Amino acid sequence: MSVQISALSPQTRAQALTDLAERQFDVLVIGAGVVGAGAALDAASRGLSVALVEARDLAAGTSSRSSKLVHGGLRYLKQLNFSLVxxxxxxxxxxxxxxxxxxxxxxxxxxxxxxxxxxxxxxxxxxxxxxxxxxxxxxxxxxxxxxxxxxxxxxxxxxxxxxxxxxxxxxxQLDDARHTMMIARTAAAYGASVATSARVVDLVREGQRVVGAVVRDLETGHDITVRARTVVNATGVWTDDIQEMLGGKGSFRVxxxxxxxxxxxxxxxxxxxxxxxxxxxxxxxxxxxxxxxxxxxxxxxxxxxxxxxxxxxxxxxxxxxxxxxxxxxxxxxxxxxxxxxxxxxxxxxxxxESDQTSKLSREHACVSPVPGLVIVAGGKYTTYRVMAKDAVDEAAKQLPGAVEKCCTDKVPLIGADGYQALWNTRARIAERTGLDLARVEHLLGRYGSAISDLLELIDQDKNLGEPLESAPKYLKAEAVYAVSHEGALHLDDILARRTRISIDTWDRGDGAAQEVAELVAPLLSWDAEAIDREVGHYRTRVAAERESQEQLDDLTADAARLGAPDVRVGAG
CATH class of the missing domain: 3.30.9.10 (D-Amino Acid Oxidase, subunit A, domain 2)
Structure with missing residues (x-):
């Protein structure tokens, strides 16, 4: 199977939800952080049928909030953990x-x-x-x-x-949120059905075996029963929550x-x-x-x-x-x-054994506590691909017939193929498009060879080649592309993860919220009321975060942050 430049759009999400209801999958992956997205790509690139579901957004949790480093870990060397390094x-x-x-x-x-x-x-x-x-x-x-x-x-x-x-x-170093999103897009390009705002609310069992999950579409409130030969729990800090659906703590604690x-x-x-x-x-x-x-x-x-x-x-x-x-x-x-x-x-x-988190294990574990369910947890961002491989290897043991070996060490992500040649010709791209050279370099570092999709949007609507008024480091096209190709469903997805407007502008995206919401409204079928709701939610979130950062301890900071409810109902 050859990879195609694949879009994650509202339409592909709708098709994915239909697939979830109608198909049986070889592997259902729960959680679209870097490990879950990596597991979906690993399984799909082995020729398995794959569904990837995520309660909120791609990389909404840990995988958008790291130190943005790809590293071996000097700390682990100090601990003499040479194999992990x-x-x-x-x-x-x-x-x-x-x-x-x-x-x-x-x-x-x-x-x-x-x-x-x-x-x-x-x-x-x-x-x-x-x-x-x-x-x-x-x-x-x-x-x-x-x-x-x-x-x-x-x-x-x-x-x-x-x-x-x-x-x-x-x-x-890399921008973790964009990296995780590109992994999910690449998994979709190899055939994975990817659905965000899709929360697992229960596991489906036949006797002791897990045979799927009940998934709630948080945009509509409808429940879907997904059938799968194996289920991979790659939910990170939510690992224990999924394990509780088995009626017990499971094999380890996170x-x-x-x-x-x-x-x-x-x-x-x-x-x-x-x-x-x-x-x-x-x-x-x-x-x-x-x-x-x-x-x-x-x-x-x-x-x-x-x-x-x-x-x-x-x-x-x-x-x-x-x-x-x-x-x-x-x-x-x-x-x-x-x-x-x-x-x-x-x-x-x-x-x-220690209560000090700096001394807890950064290694990962992969287990199958009951037939049909694989749990992968721990680890570090840099080694996501190894964790994903181990999870799919474990799932493969429970699938009928032979399963191909992992090949993700040879599978470039969307945007990688042809990137170097485009970088070498970036001056000509700038001349052809009328964008300045620094802007072209910025776009190549975010989209790679998928820059052609973005430039096509600008060709169709010259207005999209203009910078956002309140966040001029980003083009209007980038906000639109976040929805048309990168799976964003809400304003928060665009400002916090597809771009970094929420942390690299002094007003934390407050000013850009209205402009971006109006740009993407046609793609997401938002009317004036929906635009107001999205902008109001985002600004409430910013205010709650600012308030939490004035509190002296975790308890009061947490209470202040919870003053802004999640835009996805029931996603918390």
Whole structure:
């Protein structure tokens, strides 16, 4: 089967729901985060019939709220978990070089040294081993020791009397939400039926065997019984919720850990590279923003979370923690007034003996607690493809006949084929389209070779080639394309995940909400009342998030965030 440029549109969603009701699938995947989308692509590319259902939006949870890094994990090296580091570095190489070079790229970092002598030997040894393990795996693998003077040339805003030097090395980065969406689109191109706003409310069983699920269409409230030979639970922090449908806890427990990041303007920190350092709780990253040269992404925290899983709230304490540790390296401290955006996500960790989430397992587990059901949980973003492979391998054991081996290490995502040639000819694209070169580079880094679809929309309606008035980094066509090709059903999907307007504009998308809603209304059959409802919901969400970020602790922050109900009824 050859892959086609596939659109996820309101029409393809409607067809997917029809398929869910009428067909029996080899594999039903629950959850369209990166692992679930990856499992759908893995199964579909083996020739299996696949359905992928998601209660909210593609990458709506953890998979849109990471550090945006593709990395082996220096922390795991410190824990002497060489196998996990090597596996992640191998996957980093595949992501950067084969699967999605249009979305992922190498990024240079320094690790500032704060103690004379001790840090250079200790950190240098660790990064040296990291480089050896990662040799040839997608990024330059020659780390370099920098003197204090060279460090401050690279990082002019470094704290002069504090930083004693640095070690320079490379990692990979990508925009996680767009990456996950592209995986789901690629799965659809290989035949998977993909439906968002489709929440599993029960499992269907025949005796002890799971034979499908009851799926509620949250746009209409209608329930659909989906028949499947195997079901894969890839719901991350919701794993235990699905396990409860079996009447028990299942094979393992998942502990949610909250990670918070802030977004600040690029000109507030003068540095030629990103920065990584270690705090008492986690690693702290100051990362060049992967989707815009105008910002830094700074994080993260690592604290237990047992409150609302759909909308984890960042508190004032979380933001202050990040600012405090970033400021330990900066000559000119950041303040709350510098924060453009904030986001919080939950890592699904396999529970261990320690209550400290930083010590829980980042490895993944894949089990079949009853016939017909496979559960995959844990892991890290970079190794999503391995987790997906293991889940489908386990499901394949329960399917009749022989099942083809995994081939996703050789399956480029939509937009990857032809990307390099288009990048090389980007000046001609700019000349032909009338778009400036920086805009074409921005589009190629978001759509790859699928840029042709976007440019076709602009050819049909020249107005779509204009920037959004309140978010001029994005074209009007990008908002329309998010609905016509990328599966967005609600304003929140467009502003928070297909674009990053919700965290890279000072008003967090408040101003763009009305303009974008009116642009996409014809595609989603929204009348004036529906537009008002979508815009009102989005602005209420922004207000609730701002209020939560003024609260001192998780409990009060969670209560404030819950002041904005989910736009998808019953999706929480």
């Amino acid at each position: 090597f596996e992640a570095l191998r996957e980093r190489s595949l992501i950067l070089k084969t699967l999605c070079p249009h979305l992922a790229r190498p990024v240079e970092f320094i690790y500032p040294l704060e103690r004379k002598g001790i840090d250079r030997g200790y950190v240098g040894l660790g990064i040296g081993v990291y480089d050896v393990l990662g040799a040839g795996k997608g990024v330059p693998s020659h780390h370099k020791h920098l003197s204090k003077r060279k460090t401050l040339e690279t990082f002019p805003d470094g704290k002069k009397g504090h930083i004693q030097g640095a070690i320079k090395f490379y990692e990979g 502990q949610a850990s909250k990670g918070v990041h802030i977004v600040v303007p690029r000109d507030r920190i003068k540095s030629k590279t990103g920065l990584i350092t270690e705090t008492e709780k986690s690693l702290l990253f100051i990362i060049p923003c992967p989707w815009s040269e105008d910002f830094w992404v700074i994080g993260t925290t690592d604290t237990p979370w047992d409150l609302d899983k759909a909308h984890p709230a960042a508190s004032a304490s979380d933001i202050d923690y990040i600012l405090e540790h970033a400021n330990a390296l900066l000559e000119k401290p950041l303040t709350r007034a510098d924060v453009v955006g904030v986001y919080a996500g939950l890592r699904p960790l396999l529970a261990g």
